[in-house]
Amino acid sequence: MAKTYYIGIDGGGTKTKFDLFDSDKNSIASITMPTIHPAQTSFKEAVSVLTDTKEKLLEKINDSDYILKVGAGLGGYGINADYRKKLEDEFGTVFDEFKLCSDAYAALLGALAGEDGILMIAGTGSIALAKIGDKTFRCGGFGYRYGDEGSAYSIGKALISRALKEADGRLDKSVISDIVEDYFDNISFNMIATSDFSRDKIAGLAAAASKYLDISESVRDIFFAAANEISLHIKAIGKNFEGLKKIKAGYIGGVFKSEYIIKCIKEMNPDIELVAPIYPPEKGSILQV
Structure with missing residues (x-):
């Protein structure tokens, strides 16, 4: 055979x-x-x-x-x-013999090994997906101009915005000014404000700032706000799971490298079982064939 x-x-x-x-x-x-x-x-x-x-x-x-x-x-x-x-x-x-789907759906299948549940993706961008039987749902994913809340890009943008306010005295100076200035090789804040950096470049600022979570309340505030945005995605899409007491939610993306983010999300969603991905997307893609 x-x-x-x-x-x-x-x-x-x-x-x-x-x-x-x-x-x-x-x-x-x-x-x-x-x-x-x-x-x-x-x-x-x-x-x-x-x-x-x-x-x-x-x-x-x-x-x-x-x-x-x-x-x-x-x-x-x-x-x-x-x-x-x-x-x-x-x-x-x-x-x-083949079956195609979106990369996000393949990631959802892999993260939960084909089982029903939620996948929260928070990397450069952000989106939540859910699977219930043959039905799929999405929340967010509207792109960096008007959406992608809770993403590394949104964290980086918030850090830059805070640093600019500190630069002209609207807020007291914090370590965020030093983080942003160092990340952009000590160019002026006016140059930072008027430069057309790539999305990946701005998103990378989140990883640089995450090293200061233990010592900076200002950094924690920005990461807490991102965790809250991710939580809003999870809560909104979780409404489709009516009647289930415990919903599994997998997660993928660089934002989840932060233990602080994961801790906050767990505290904000006590009824959600937050789980690391079981399989990568490439294995998820074959679970549909």
């Missing part, structure tokens, strides 16, 4: 992770390749990456007779129907 093998794909905006799994869904081999997101590259190049990686992974299979199933979580997959159809057509030129 032919064995079944799986390829799980986590296609983000900067890179694509591929993992080959055996029939018991244990990882055999993994490869990281350039992004296949068509907003960052061409469909032709995406097909080339998929084809080359498939060949490399299949070399790890010793069986001559097998079935290959592919699951992929892709950034931007939910943009519109025409876009999804184009992605499905391109995948169809490389794989016979």
Whole structure:
């Protein structure tokens, strides 16, 4: 009887992770390749990456007779129907049996091993997702201009805003001024205020400031506010789980590297079981096939 093998794909905006799994869904081999997101590259190049990686992974299979199933979580997959159809057509030129979903949904499946619950993502951006049977829900994820509350970007932006207020005397000086000034290589606050930094650059300020949580009330206040925003996501999407006493909520993203953030969220949500992700998104993607 032919064995079944799986390829799980986590296609983000900067890179694509591929993992080959055996029939018991244990990882055999993994490869990281350039992004296949068509907003960052061409469909032709995406097909080339998929084809080359498939060949490399299949070399790890010793069986001559097998079935290959592919699951992929892709950034931007939910943009519109025409876009999804184009992605499905391109995948169809490389794989016979496959299932596509958004990268966020693959992360949700992986984090909770396919079980019902919530996934809170708080990295450069932020969004909450939930799964109840075949139904899915989302909260937040409206982007950095008007949303992404609780994200590393929002923390970085709040730190800069606080430092600028301290610079012109609207607030008393705190260690935040030093953190921001040092992070931006001691350029003037006027330069900081008028520079067009990337989202990743501003988000990185959150990690720099997290080292001062134990000694700075001002830093704690900003991180507490971020934890509260994350909590609002969880509480809002948790309303869909009517009647359940304990809801599992997985979490992914750099913001959760802060033990202070996790501690605050647990205190704000005593009825939520906050859990570290069980599987990565690339394994989550094969739980749908």
